[in-house]
Amino acid sequence: MKRSFLKETLKYLEVAKVNYLNTSVYTVNLISRSVLVVVRIWAFTQLYQVAFAASRSTEIGGLTVPMVIWILMMTQSFQSSTRPHVSQLIDEEVKSGTLAYMVNRPYSYALFHYFGYLGRTFSSLWVNLAIGSLVSLALVGLIDFNWWGLLFGLGLLIFGVTLNFLIYLIIGLTAFWVEDTSAFTWIYSKGQLVFGGLILPLALFPENLLRIAEILPFSQLFYSAARVVVDFDLSLFWHYALIQIAWLAFFGLIAYQMFQRGIKNVSINGG
Amino acid sequence: MFQLMGADMHQIRRVFSYLGLTLEVTKLSILSAMEYRVSFLTQVVGMIINDLGLVLVWLIFFQKFTSVNGWGFPEMALLFAISTVNHSLLMIFARGAHHLGRFIARGELDYFLSYPKNVLWHACVSKTDISSIGDLIFGLGIFFLFGQPTFEKFIAFLGISIVTALIIFNFNVITQSLTFYFGNFEEAAEQMHHALLGLALYPQTSFYGGLKIVTLTVLPAFFIAAVPVQILQGFNLSLWLTLLVFWLTTSLLAVFVFQKGLRRYESGSLINVHL
Incomplete structure (x- = not known):
């Protein structure tokens, strides 16, 4: 039992590794994605420096300009690393009928995609973060990081990346019933x-909108992790972690139900 | 003299013939997409909701910060109107420009080379982005809602949208054609396109120093965002001329980069069936 679990884990880690290496080979693509992040950080720095100066404040919603820039650098890096969208791959597999063959292979369809997605994400993520950090350092300087913030932020990031995967999985699976899923994406x-x-950290939102935005799944993808890294607060961590877990359970259940129903169509139509 | 006039007339007739063909090809693509009604509507409505999201971000931003160097929500609304209309015109009529790198890298230009029409034109009009119809509707809607429209302003708005669409087109042709020279450059060209659009959608008055130089050269957001908004806020002949000169310069550069690259192109020996 223990051995088979280990074998299964190794199998999926291999899937992640293959995807990681496959993405890493295309260095021009990796660097061009980072360049996009750099341009955005540069634009955000100038925008927020001007905006904070115009409002004659050095701190808004508990954030200074350097904190805003580091948060945006992280959210942009996290988000840009998750491309190509899993929904796009699943959509193509459902439409082309490849899915019918894949579900008969000795692996879980969802886990196969999940680990492939993790491999692709982490290969771009470290490049984005390394280049983004250097640029942020040059533009606004270092902020007061806390090791606990980094550790707990990493936990929230893993949950957030998983939540992002589940939502894209659901969007991709709608291809069982809808002709074109791009609008949902x-x-x-x-x-x-x-x-x-x-673009705009939630801490800068008006108070009532902030409360609503914080419980939506969108803020729990990448923002929560970036926020905790930049300004660690244990109670904020638990607040975000609980919201993330609730959304993970919700979307996990929906994805499972959709897959079970969709797969019946494949059996009937033969892919 | 008469010979020269004859040559000019021939060129003008050629331009009109290509314009007519472009309209015909696009019309056919849209009609064929409309056959799948649900998919067509989903894409158009989806894009309108997508655009609304972007406006919402800046609406929230300008609640917190009322102005960025004199640039407020009304300026942003004008910017969104121009940006969505020019981008939609490009994607509806010449989405192929966005795929040139892929055509080049995969040897798919062979198909267009076998036809008597201009290769660049044919490759560019070969694709139509249906969802951009949503962008077009959204942009016009925003202009009529927030642009304080008058007849003259509307004509200026259309003129600016067309010229800026052509500038983005030239930018895409130049960056995508770099695939002729550097091989696997499609993703980089795609990212440059996104970087340009990204920069064009921020308050333009916040840029200074090195970034300002970038928006004037490598990623010419200044010409597709800052200048158009200024022109719409008050007629300015020198700004119009700046825009037209920039368009002409980038057009010459785009044709040069593409034509020179085409000589380096190696056939993919692909047999494709285009339906």
């Missing part, structure tokens, strides 16, 4: 943009 990515702290 756009709406989801705009939800991330508005409430995910990719």
